[in-house]
Amino acid sequence: MSGRRAVALRHVAFEDLGLLAPLLRERGYDVDYLDAGIDSFEPDALLAPDLLVVLGGPIGVYQEDSYPFLVDEIEGIGRRLAAGRATLGVCLGAQLMARALGAEVRATGRTEIGYAPLTLTEAGAASVLAPLNGVPVLHWHGDEFAIPDGATRLASTPGFPHQAFQFADHGLGLQFHLEADYRRIESWLVGHAHELGAAGLDPTVLRAEAAAQGPWLATAAKQVFETWLD
Template sequence: MSRLALAVRHVPFEDLGILAPALAERGYTVQYLDAGVDAIDAAALADADLAVILGGPVGVYETGRYPFLKAELRAIGERLRRDRPTLGICLGAQLMAAALGAEVAPAGRAEIGYAPLTLTADGQASPLRAVQSVPVLHWHGDQFGIPAGARRLAETPGFPNQAFSLGPRILGLQFHLEADASRIEQWLIGHACELSRHGIDPAAIRRDAERHGPSLARSARLAIGIWLDAL
């Protein structure tokens, strides 16, 4: 029997990417909800077999500028209270952390580009062990605190909180395991203003995407597969 995976998407090109095949292989039917366009209904989100909260360029704390975030936070909070399987990526992980009572705030700097993670002891025992030797894509200027009761899984220099888990069904990732390196040009176009603001050469990211993309795709699918199979 097919299972429903609801993916909350904030910008069109930040979708499930290379994670979509892993879901299809396990019998999930994917339905996207576009934040700010589609209503994020708390009951519908809570009832889905799996929820994936994807990334985006807005801040969790910008509810006055982007009112849709209020309803999204409430819906995510209801799902997490029910301990339903939930994966958050970048903004998605920040929304999950905020819904669980942790602080989310600007870091005062940006982390953009491919770089490896350093796993904690808990991270070594988590599905992230599959990506510990592979540079992953980072693209954020905000950071989250670790929610009460959650385990901190990974860090990078200057960003100690790169991932958390709360039991076996709730996983938040600050970095982008899902990004399809063959479509990195969409990211470079969509975030062109941010790259220019931080003085980052898109050619460097393009080269790293070509260099690391294939191995990251394999490792990311393995990591998410381990997590999904343990649900």
């Protein structure tokens, strides 16, 4: 099918669609980016695309005073979800979805950075996330969301029990970075160098984890995204 449009709402340049971009193009989507704080848009502009992907970034959804564009993002995402329009959120994107659905998002004072497996809930094991059972995924966050009313929790880790949720048939929020291309991990290590230093994390360890886990994860991620898109 052709003529479909996907928009990725991007908050920092290197946290892009990654592995998801070629899958969208294979399915006939025209793909555009909206760069938060640079490209101005009204909340209703987020209703138009056939698919909206809300990407990650190193800010919190509760920082509207510092980053006023978050107000329009949250309102637009809320309108889109209420209208039953396909929406995928990754990390900050999932937190924005949760906030738009009325759930709390808060800073934990902790970080979860690196490759580690998820524990799928019963619903998660029966969902599009089934290929991730036992597969280490890339975590890179310190905030956490509550599961919105009407949504289903799909996955957890020991430190962050709310890792993914499904909202109706059209909304999927992922706390972890399933889209990240392991072949481009260096841009993450440079772009988040300050955060890694503050957390006492060695980039050489993450680089080695990406090389070891990335190919396996990319295969599982492709299965997840293809099933969800289909």
